[in-house]
Amino acid sequence: MNRPIPPSDTPILSATDPAALEEAARLLKAGGCVALPTETVYGLACDATNADAVAGVYEAKGRPSFNPLICHVDTVERARALIDLDETGEQLADAFWPGPLTLVASKRAPSPVSDLAAAGLDSLAVRLPRSEALRALVSRLDAPLAAPSANASGTISPTTAQHVKDSLNGRIHLILDGGACPVGVESTIVSLLEPGRPTLLRPGGVAREQLETVCGALGRAGAANQAAPTAPGQLTSHYAPNASVRLNATAPLAGESYLGFGAQPESDDIVFFNLSPKGDLVEAATNLFTALRWLDSASDRIAVAPIPETGLGEAINDRLRRAAAER
Template identity: 45%
Template sequence: MATTRHFDVSDSAIEAAARLMRNGEVVAFPTETVYGLGADASSPAGIERIYEAKGRPRHNPLIIHVSDVEMARRMAHFNPEAELAAASFWPGPLTLLLPKREDAGLATAVTAGMKNVAIRFPSSSVAQRLIRAVGFPVAAPSANRSGKVTSTRFVEVVRQLDGRISGIVEEDICDHGLESTILSLVGSPIILRHGSVPREALEALLGPIDEDTGPQKVSAPGQLKSHYAPEAAVQMNVDRPAANMVWVGFGPECEGCQLTLSSSGDLQEAARNLYTAMSEADALAGASDVIAFAPVPLIGLGRAINDRLRRAAAPRCA
């Protein structure tokens, strides 16, 4: 591919980026969670280019992003629980898995041929303006090469994807720093992926919620293997680092740590810093070094942080 155009967030630049997407091209853009790799969800050519640029297996479906709830209702069948969740958490970092409407007009590959569709209404105004300018939902996985560290900064998107896509909208506003929480409301509520909305907040609204743990459950196909991985090996729950470790601390006890997720032990700050810390630790690590993360408590956002660390530390089979 030729050069990747870099866009600012002026009206004319957003319109130019949207025009590329309407023509079946792929443009990366920021959201309040992470950068997305977007294409017009009605365009088979655009969706094909996402899979190609990301190096993503074709059986792994994409989240569609809408600019209002009405647009979401045209794509999926909403039940009362979905209406409640949307009213409470949208716009924001919650993705709902719902039965797809047959007349939605989505390219088949968006859902990898499945009957359900994952929908998110981002709170980022840049994302909203871009989707409105496209005039149709925007399908977008996170803007990283498949299996690699998620991008929460423009420089990281450029590092992984420049030359592979048509454009990147630059605005570093990924304040949550972790992907959205994915909640299936196809049957009884199930969390398919922990993310920026903690389970406790969802349970306060909907009552006790199951997790997608067993093979018998519905699955988010992308959640199965090594993922979010830097180049160096990763180890979690390390409170005494060895000599060959780049140690990433959490909380005030951090003697000898090179980096920290949050020196005060704040989970929100740790979530925001997680992927940047992974890339920075990777840059510090030598060939035989290990990136070691201090323990992070398994409550609130800590569940999503531990989930990402577990996958980053998983064996790297392709």
Template identity: 50%
Template sequence: MTASEKNTFRLSATDRGIRAASSLLAQGGLVAFPTETVYGLGCDARNDRAVAGVYAAKGRPSFNPLIIHVPDTASAEAFADFTPRALDLAQAFWPGPLTLILPRKPESSISPLASGGLPTVAIRIPAHPLARKLLAAFGGPVAAPSANPSGRISPSNADHVMEGLAGRIDAVLDGGPCAVGLESTILDLTNETPILARPGGIPVEALEKALGTPLAAHGTSTGITAPGQLSSHYAPGAALHWPQSPVHPADALWLAFGPLGTRRGLTLSHSGDLAEAAANLFGHMHALDKLAAEQGQTSILLDKIPETGLGLAINDRLRRASAPRDDA
């Protein structure tokens, strides 16, 4: 360990572990913790230096905003302007994997760096019991992008966090595997028409039903307005490809959807269940990436996923993971 590296502690999901994690956050430290979606890399969202530390630890571009995690709607209303529509959505989907982009209150104590310099704030209430206990113990807003090096596969368990960020962060609060496995759906409510800024753990169909109106799609010409919008993101070391023809090498590795048959690799769901596929996505990507490295494989082949329900979010992650690398 060099002088610049941290001794990254692994904290248990106990009252003692929660107190230790809360104390580290209060001191400006960086603590990874589980949510129902993926593990987040948390810091005190009011502490400019701590927020800058999150960007540095991940190697994340500073124009890419962070999601603010709070314990309840009253806390959220202290930092963002809520319309009646936003309050209705909060009541329907919080706690849960929905992030709302709202106008930032002028008196908000959230670090401007956490918003990527934008006049908005991305905010949510996580449903994971351990995340909620940590937020309650800390008593303040926690800025937390996914706890992985920027652009790489998101972490769905504490081992994934340690593999990517050990030595760069202070601790990881180990709460076991994440149930949803996909990051939150992000909905931009700063315009008259709600905009789907990022598909995620809540299907678009459920949001449109609650709103009584279709969602608009985020336009690439508007730039980065929310996390997870970089063209290359969630990428493993091996390249991901959708096959262009039915002919492929016999020893190819597959990330499948449905039965594997005689193919080598892993399937997101033998039965074609989208919720199971979402929960398995990042864990299977991590496992296949390791297997590819061990076997000298440079690519992984992908099955198509239906573009409905959670399939929309799964395909979004796979498209970004298979895009040309921003660091190439």
């Protein structure tokens, strides 16, 4: 099947407009790719069962095809049809779905999901999001939607429709606008591949402490294989601005802009964005990618204040370390 050609100027329609959802469903059925809001960041969705459509998402993002995609579903029953959910997986799904949690488990065979979406692995990453628009489209297609973040690969993730347009205009077919994403960082990823040993692969919108109240202590993933990651979001350099990033800076150096948390520097001469003046990690996570985009446009060097490693701070620091990694 030939994919439709994206328009030179990608339209933005309301994610709550039934006519816009019908147009999105039409494009997805034809093999196109549609950006749409979730509670975490905007995703670039395609029919996960259509290898040609998945190739279109990789092409639009410039994403390495060895990097697997998350498959999004509309019900727990559809998730069970795609992956083997053990007792721990069922407990986590019951506690945190719909929500910002992705579970990686063995694929059921035969799998309707294209090998390209799974990067040829025997496992699959699956999430049931809160996004009504995404779930409605899964239901309309009667198929899971593969949906990585709707931005050029390796760059800052989008939390508004305009961020998507700034990054992918003319390369995708449609953007559904649902406003700013309330969580602001990607989903937490937990692996269920080792029986009885759930492992945190990527911190995200559900904090480790919340997960461990349900499933007990989570294992820690070792260093990801950069040539063949087992789940999305494991590449060392990721979520990166064009500017260089210096972490754990108590104050900016000359020529640096500053990404703050809590108390603001006294100088009025600093290019400054405060993630949360009151030191609230939830607010900081929501503002993270918007702040990085703004500072990236204002300077070529960004200093970042220390962020606590508790709660959502683990996810924030994970994204900042990847943003600061050597490229």
